Amino acid sequence: MALLEVRDLRVAFPRGKSDEVEALRGVDLTLDKGERLGVVGESGAGKSMLAFAILNLIAEPGRVSAGAITFDGENLLDLPDRKVRRIRGNRISMIFQDPMVTLNPVLTIGTQMIETLKAHRRISDRAAHKLSVEKLKLVAIPSAESRMDAYPHELSGGLRQRVVIAIALLTDPEIIIADEPTTALDVTIQAEIMALILRLCRENHVALILITHDLGVVAEVTQRLMIMYAGKCVETGRTREIIDAPKHPYSAGLLKALPQNAERGQRLYQIPGSMPPITALPAGCPYNPRCPRATDICRAEMPPLEGGVACFHPLTAEEEVTA
């Protein structure tokens, strides 16, 4: 049985008095033990929403309107808040995008780490301190002992993200959700942090959900890939296969937009238009206004997700990536 299984997950926000708009419109996802899944899409595709929904932390007035999130045999949506808290931050932890703002500026690193441990375990202050220092060493923070008394503003961005990772690892979670963990960092640090996350996941057999819009990172780190567009999964499958031969025109477009796939001296490719806001989705396939392969049926009906792709006119393997 899969470790985490998400079925037809829908998140809705109220619009006006009686209307609702959906930010996630039925997402399926499975994650096995130790598996690494990439979630890719443009800003606003619902990637972060998916992460928050899994942790049952959708901010008011939004709500999970339908679906099931089964973790280790239990539906997280049915559990009382007290039990969800035992899983959240303990068996499933999260790494956020910007380490400048995810650490509390007025508490020391040590306070924040010890507090996390004490929220989930009966542990003495001294033992919690020792374990925290161990984890700081694990993420290769130099002079870990003395960093325990440091405030977040005394550390560099890269160090801070290492601290955030150390906090995520504190309770030996089974799943780590990393929401664009390197976007806010220096380019030179990005590779280091990504390599660290990959190494830690491999060594400790931790499953990873990596949310990003960087297909290059996904290709290196993940085994399976899910491409999201306007709150839906449009293509899913083995990372290697999607990157080698994308089926959905959107996936193909994203790959073509990578700078390393551009020809020298040519303008970088860009998918025309932008993603529609969730309040004004077009009829049929949400990608149809930007899609070069769109036909009448695309403008009338939503294609179902079949064989890992939600498209009426998927690209065939032989087809040149022109979409």
Add this chain to the structure above:
Amino acid sequence: MITWRGVLRRFLADPVAIGAGVVLLALVLMAALAPLIAPQNPYDLMQLNIMDSEMPPSWRPGGDDRFLLGTDAQGRGVLSTIMYGTGISLVIGIGAVTVSAVLGITLGLLAGYKGGWIDSFLMRLADIQMSLSTLMIAIIALALFQAAFDANIYAEYAIFMLILIIGIAEWPKFARTVRSSVLGEKGKEYVDAARVIGLPARKVMWGHILPNALTPVLVISTIQVAEAIMTEAALSFLGLGMPTDKPSLGSLIRSGFEFVFSGSTWITFYPALVLIALILALNLLGDWMRDVLNPKLRRGED
């Protein structure tokens, strides 16, 4: 980043702040050490002599060296009563602010973090409370209290009643301030991170949001102490505050007011002077603190 050393440097660079700080420190020391340094204990009836009443300050004709600032109608030295009275005024001011801070911070935190109907309910409650003046609430409550109990019980518990009533009447100011900074902090990612860690709402509120929302509370606390002392003085002046045998600055002003037209102005004048100095020092320090702690008003020095 605001550090203690930075604050100290800013303090030493500002003559107004130094002045206010020195005045406040002198008054607090004077009040705290009153039993040791006051020439006389105005609470000890054995030391009072009715023959000493209404003496002018010692440098005026008819003055007595024992009473530097003269005496009041009961023969108490004005200087000694000021020393003791300042202490009572300060205790009431600080006590009242403690009460309203505890109440206001708790309710403001709850309103800001929980939102929804809890927020609406608490803030409407605050609106209602704010639409009744503190003085009016205090007058009604104290008048009832005074009528319900006999004078001895009243004299004994007046100080607690004043602290409670003024404290409760002022909670909306703290609640609103805390609520607005909580609303600003709530959206920040460290709050999400704290929730993702699995902390219960109570710990997120008190351990993570409150320390970040505390700066404005610090500023209004100082100014609220001044306000509470003034409220107490006003109540005492109306005869609803501290009884005359345990006078605060306000009751001193009141007890001398009857004699102003007979020429004994010093009984009112000197306590009033001390009250003004105390309030002014607190307000100036509060203003200074607001400037230092508000990053928007800081010039890129530290």
